[in-house]
Every structure is written in C-alpha cells, then in structure tokens.
Amino acid sequence: MRADARENRARVLTVARELFAERGLEVPMAAIARRAGVGIATLYRRFPTKESLVMEAFAEQFAVCQGVIDDALRDPDPWRGLCTVIEKVCLLQAADRGFTAAFTASFPELHSEVRDRTWEHFAALVRRAKDSGQLRADFSPHDLTLVLMANSGLSGVPVEVATAASRRLVAYLLESFRSGTDVLPPPVPLSLDLVLS
Amino acid sequence: MRADARENRARVLTVARELFAERGLEVPMAAIARRAGVGIATLYRRFPTKESLVMEAFAEQFAVCQGVIDDALRDPDPWRGLCTVIEKVCLLQAADRGFTAAFTASFPELHSEVRDRTWEHFAALVRRAKDSGQLRADFSPHDLTLVLMANSGLSGVPVEVATAASRRLVAYLLESFRSGTDVLPPPVPLSLDLVLS
DNA sequence: CCTCAAGCGGACGGGGGTCTCCACTTAGCA
DNA sequence: TGCTAAGTGGAGACCCCCGTCCGCTTGAGG
Structure with missing residues (x-):
C-alpha cells in the first residue's frame, strides 16, 4: 500500500471515531470523507461498507x-x-x-x-x-x-x-x-x- | 366537517398511536396511511406535517x-x-x-x-x-x-x-x-x- | 526523469423518506 | 334527484443517504 494511501486510511479511521463518538452512527459517510479531506470513493475503497468502517473503528x-x-x-x-x-x-x-x-x-x-x-x-x-x-x-x-x-x-x-x-x-x-x-x-x-x- | 372525513381522521389518529407505540416515531407516514385505509393526501390534509400528527397523537x-x-x-x-x-x-x-x-x-x-x-x-x-x-x-x-x-x-x-x-x-x-x-x-x-x- | 499501477474525487444510480398537485369521487342539502 | 363543495388517492417533486463507476492524478521504482 502506498504511503499516502496508508495515511489517508488512518486519518479516515481517526475522523470516523471522533464523529461516531460525537454524533452516533447515523453520521453520513460523506461527512466523514469531507472531514478527513478525502473523496467518498477513497473511503469506500478502504472500507467497502459502512458497517466495516464501524467495526474497525x-x-x-x-x-x-x-x-x-x-x-x-x-x-x-x-x-x-x-x-x-x-x-x-x-x-x-x-x-x-x-x-x-x-x-x-x-x-x-x-x-x-x-x-x-x-x-x-x-x-x-x-x-x-x-x-x-x-x-x-x-x-x-x-x-x-x-x-x-x-x-x-x-x-x-x-x-x-x-x-x-x-x-x-x-x-x-x-x-x-x-x-x-x-x-x-x-x-x-x-x-x-x-x-x- | 363531513361525517366520513371525521371518521377517517379519527382512524388515522388511532392507527398513528398504535404504530408510534410499536415502532417509534420513525414509522413512515405512508405506513400510517396504508394501515388506516386512506391515501397519503388525506392524511396530510388533516395533519399538515408529521410533527402535527405526532403532537396530536x-x-x-x-x-x-x-x-x-x-x-x-x-x-x-x-x-x-x-x-x-x-x-x-x-x-x-x-x-x-x-x-x-x-x-x-x-x-x-x-x-x-x-x-x-x-x-x-x-x-x-x-x-x-x-x-x-x-x-x-x-x-x-x-x-x-x-x-x-x-x-x-x-x-x-x-x-x-x-x-x-x-x-x-x-x-x-x-x-x-x-x-x-x-x-x-x-x-x-x-x-x-x-x-x- | 519516465512510466504506470495504485490512488483519487465527484457524478451518478437506487432506495426511501416527507410533502404537493391535480383530476376524480361522493356526501349531503334543496 | 341533481348540484357542488368537501373529500380523496396516487403520481411525482424534492431531499438525503449508501454505495459504484470512470476518467484524471501521482507516488515511487528502474
């Protein structure tokens, strides 16, 4: 995995944990992507489904x-x-x-x-x-x-x-x-x- | 208000109370209308917004x-x-x-x-x-x-x-x-x- | 420096929600 | 019984969400 990709993945996870903690699981994937500074597609390549992101988070x-x-x-x-x-x-x-x-x-x-x-x-x-x-x-x-x-x-x-x-x-x-x-x-x-x- | 309309309104309220109690407020308006045997438009004429239906219920x-x-x-x-x-x-x-x-x-x-x-x-x-x-x-x-x-x-x-x-x-x-x-x-x-x- | 696969982002499809519009139906009075 | 205003139902506009597709970009090895 490329260096920038690894970093993006980590940032997504961090942001997801923050947002889930603040606002619960109903926070949209788009909001997580935006706050992590990545596109939605990037998020979905690392975590094929919202559930998988939640589990990992x-x-x-x-x-x-x-x-x-x-x-x-x-x-x-x-x-x-x-x-x-x-x-x-x-x-x-x-x-x-x-x-x-x-x-x-x-x-x-x-x-x-x-x-x-x-x-x-x-x-x-x-x-x-x-x-x-x-x-x-x-x-x-x-x-x-x-x-x-x-x-x-x-x-x-x-x-x-x-x-x-x-x-x-x-x-x-x-x-x-x-x-x-x-x-x-x-x-x-x-x-x-x-x-x- | 016409007699049938009054009856429909009452039935909607009853059904709404049942469904809200069973499944919470996230029950769709369409489900309430269907179970009450009326169209969605009828429901919305009596209760202009979902919130108003909830309040009355x-x-x-x-x-x-x-x-x-x-x-x-x-x-x-x-x-x-x-x-x-x-x-x-x-x-x-x-x-x-x-x-x-x-x-x-x-x-x-x-x-x-x-x-x-x-x-x-x-x-x-x-x-x-x-x-x-x-x-x-x-x-x-x-x-x-x-x-x-x-x-x-x-x-x-x-x-x-x-x-x-x-x-x-x-x-x-x-x-x-x-x-x-x-x-x-x-x-x-x-x-x-x-x-x- | 050049190449190219890995990475990227945003447009888009599909589904489900609230609420509106409009052509049709019917209760109830004369 | 005939008229009409009140009543009706469903299609669809609009919005938000999840997840996908595809053409563009870029890291990094040779």
Whole structure:
C-alpha cells in the first residue's frame, strides 16, 4: 500500500471515531470523507461498507471491554470487581455516542463462543460477589444488560454531561445492588437479540 | 366537517398511536396511511406535517403525565407520591416506544409557564419527601430527568419486556433513593434542552 | 526523469423518506 | 334527484443517504 494511501486510511479511521463518538452512527459517510479531506470513493475503497468502517473503528473499544471483565474476574474482591466492570463499561458507553449501536450491531458477528465465555465469566463474578455477602441475593446477571440499556439512554447529551450523569446513575444502582432489602420485580432476561429484532 | 372525513381522521389518529407505540416515531407516514385505509393526501390534509400528527397523537399522554404529578402532590404521603410519579411516568415511557421522542420534540413548544409550574410542583414534592425523612438528602430534582433518560434506554425491545425491565429498574432506583447512605457524584442538571441540541 | 499501477474525487444510480398537485369521487342539502 | 363543495388517492417533486463507476492524478521504482 502506498504511503499516502496508508495515511489517508488512518486519518479516515481517526475522523470516523471522533464523529461516531460525537454524533452516533447515523453520521453520513460523506461527512466523514469531507472531514478527513478525502473523496467518498477513497473511503469506500478502504472500507467497502459502512458497517466495516464501524467495526474497525470500534474494534479497540471492544477489546477494552473484553479486558475489563477479565481483569475484574482476577480481582480478589469480587464486589469491587463487579463495581469496576459496571463503572468502566458504563463510562465507555457514555463517552461514545456510537458505542452502544456499534456493539449491538456487531453482536451477531461476535463468535458465540467468545460471548458465551464472557457471559459465564460475568455470571461467575456475580456468584462470587453473592457468596461474599456483598451483593444482594436477588441480583441477576441479566441486570447487567438492564444497567447497560439504562445507561445507553444517557447518550445524546454532550459527552461531559453524559459521563457525569452516568457516574451518578451507576452510583445509585450500585448502592442498591449492595444493600438491597426490598422485594424486587422478577429479573428480565434481556437478551441482546431482543434489541436487534 | 363531513361525517366520513371525521371518521377517517379519527382512524388515522388511532392507527398513528398504535404504530408510534410499536415502532417509534420513525414509522413512515405512508405506513400510517396504508394501515388506516386512506391515501397519503388525506392524511396530510388533516395533519399538515408529521410533527402535527405526532403532537396530536400524544396530547392525551402529555395530559396524563401532567396529571400524575399533580395527583402525587396531593398525596398526603410525599414519599408515596414521589414513587408513584416515577413509576407511572416510567411505565408510560416503557409502554410506548415513541413517547420519549415525542416528549423531547414537543418540549420547546410546551408553554414555558406550564413546564416551569410542573417543575416547581415536582421540586416541592421532593422537598416534602426529604423533610419527612423518607428521601435521601442528596437527591436532586434533576434526578427525575436522570431516571427518565435511563428508562428511555429500555425502549426498543418488545413492550412487555420493556415494561418488566422498567419495573425492575425503577425498583432498584427507588430503593436507592430511599435508603441511600453512600456518597454520590454530584447531581447533573440535565435540562431537556441538552437533548435537543 | 519516465512510466504506470495504485490512488483519487465527484457524478451518478437506487432506495426511501416527507410533502404537493391535480383530476376524480361522493356526501349531503334543496 | 341533481348540484357542488368537501373529500380523496396516487403520481411525482424534492431531499438525503449508501454505495459504484470512470476518467484524471501521482507516488515511487528502474
């Protein structure tokens, strides 16, 4: 690949990440091309479809996401691990307006093996946190999805506001997860497949 | 207005409410017209713009919303009033996929007098609930907006799932609002104007 | 420096959305 | 029953988006 082409490709990716974060995935390809200083055709030669651009732009964040859960599982304090997972992923989500959409869009592509493993890891974390007595017994692993969906509702405001709001929301929820005594409505198995239909 | 015309208009409104609830505001005008059994032109004669159709379709729900807060203020138990407000409005939101979008879209139109009054009513409710010792002192009236935005993140799944999820989310949050002892991140003044920019 | 394949940009096709125009139909009154 | 204004439906103008095609440009090796 020629030097100028490589540079153009990199600039497109950077710009795409910025715009997706600012304005969500609905930003037109033409806007990305314009801001990157290239023609539309150039953009489409490097990324044959909008989806492929989105995937590449968010690949890094997905890896981070994955790592967060694995790190948390290694934390000797399961409650702290759980809090960290929720806090970090929610902040990622709040700071990037396109994150949720990219994640749900990429969900079917993710090899089911990987996602099942991640889910089991999280379930194990929940179990250990309950056993240590720091997490309420009626917490369900599906509540992670509940939190993520709720947190996604904060996107759409400027990033600084969204992150501040996310922090407060998560603080409220975590407090309830720890010390809860009320009777809750039953957990809802919020499979992401539901969002996609 | 001719009898058949009046009936057509009513049918359009009914169908619009159904489709907006099911599929959100992005449902095309053509789909509404088709399902109502009228031509597109008929639809546009009664509602000169899509926005006007949305406003009329949701006017009823806005009134309900208004009433919910006023009722709550008359409740002798301010904590129960607060819970009722949050629960009812969140359920309205979860049951109708277009509700949030319609609300934020109509927000600038709402006479500022009305919305200021409603906001003051809610703030008064919060104050009374704090005075009665049932609501944590660091709760902010802006947290209502926080809850509504979070709850709006649950739209997009089938209605029954969304309502169940909403109930559980609200239960978690209310528990935290009542019994909270943790230090929270500062409240975020989530003006709805932010969502519109 | 010359060559040429790799790279480039913008015009364009196709699809889907909102809203308009206009020739036809029909309710409802005398 | 006949008249007419109110009502109707669908074609199409206009716009925005994704993705393609094609003639021009340019980096870089010999």
